[in-house]
Amino acid sequence: MRQGSRAEKTAWLMAAPGLTGLLLFIALPAALALILSFTSFRLGSPLAPHFVGLSQFQRIFSDGTFSRALANNGLFALLVVPLQTGLALALALLVNRRLPGITFFRACFFLPVIFPMALVAVVWKLILAPGEAGLLNTLLHTMSLGAWQPVDFLHHPRYAMGSIMLLSIWQGAGFQMIILLAGLQAIPQSLYEAAALDGAGPWQRFWYITLPQLKNALIFVALITTILAFRLFDQVWILTQGGPHQATSTVIFETVRAVFRRQDVAKGAAMSVIFFAIVLLITMLQQRLSRQGREEQ
């Protein structure tokens, strides 16, 4: 008995630092977000904070600013998730071959992933530079045989969000490629052999073996990209500050702005709660979809 309780105490001690850290710096702030969102708390304010019910949430949706940010995130997800997942799938299929030098190509596609987003943003600011001297403008000018007129991408209401999408896809596609590649390599080779015996062509093998077998990996990749779309912040903060005319504002951008510029912790907390609710919803949807996928197989 004493032996048992001593062993149990040791086991506790081993797990304690990690668990304490998680409680203090993840669970506690998560609970605090919820509590703060029902108060009027503002850092450095002389007024005592008090309970305000749901009025922070009402405040958030009273003007169009936050709704616009939410819509921007939605648009980003709607375009980037299929584009980036499609590109990553194409890359994964391309590099999933035994060809000489294939690891070099894999490394090329993966290289942007190790770049910090702050650096990616700044490098792309130079690529997207306005006027004829900008690299992307020059490239489009050359490719269109002179028809392209130089654009100030990051200050143009129509191109600003597109530019942010472009650099985000460039940085993130390699990450997804790796996950999909692992998925491809887990497909049993015997399935393809059997299909070849039945006389299935490359397209048939792709539609009837690769895609169904890759379903869960694809759902997972789509999930993390959707969540990333709602986490969008670094690029926006560095490149556009949400502009022009809120064309690139995002949920986290508005959250940080509330806290950073106006010390409004309660409003920021309420926005964090809404953000987390969205993430939770997306995660539950993914779990449901991949469970269905498993049952079908």
Place this chain on the structure above:
Amino acid sequence: MKRLATPFTYLLLTLLALIFVAPILFMVVSSLKPDEMVLSSGLGRAFTVAHPSLANYADVMERLNFPRVMGNSLLITSAIVASGLLVNSLAGYSLARLRWRGRRPCLILILALLIIPFEAIAVPLFFQVTLLGWRDSYQVQIIPFIADAFSIFLFYSFFLDIPAELEEAAAMDGAGPWRTFFLIVLPTAKPVFATVAVLTFLMRWGSYLWPLLVTVGETYRPLPVAMAAFENQVKLWGDIMAFGVMMVLPVLILFLLCQRWLISGIAATSTGHKG
């Protein structure tokens, strides 16, 4: 058909690789030329440099205390990696191999915490560290990030699969859990340690939102925040790109040395969420 397919694949691969590498090449080339040459060149000249020079690098060193900022990033990142490896591996081991009351609820808690993105807790955490008086310091950038649910999960899954004979033999020799862990289990667990270390390093090296919120001046500022501030103040593209090259060099070296572990770590992220 097959004979045609391979050259076509290589053509496609080369084209795509060029698109992916071009921005990086552009950064490196621009860092080697005088500032006025960076933007005033055509398509071909954007990727070539007539007289490569390190003048921009020297200029960065003069304009800000670059070694300090680099040192901040190295200190913060390696402190998190080192202490994280210890704390999270111990927790993962205890949860996977030892029997204690409350183990199941703890596991469920960790799986639940796994889905909380940092952005969802940044504001209340900011409030918390303000109360503690931690803002603008090293510890505010290190301590909250040591314990990590995903790292614990990776260690937990790895330790779940080690053979029981290892521990039984250790127990026969009279070794307690601590000695068993450090002397018997740890040497067999190099792959998972490498994976967690590389993933954590990469994540922390690039983190921007948190240090933006909690640092004020150059003293405790890490590279990403310093880079954005530098770009804002200096407006010299040659210098900015030189800053960028120096900033990415440590992760590039890490990538070249530990590619294998990084790839396996990323492939493992998808298993972490299957639930």
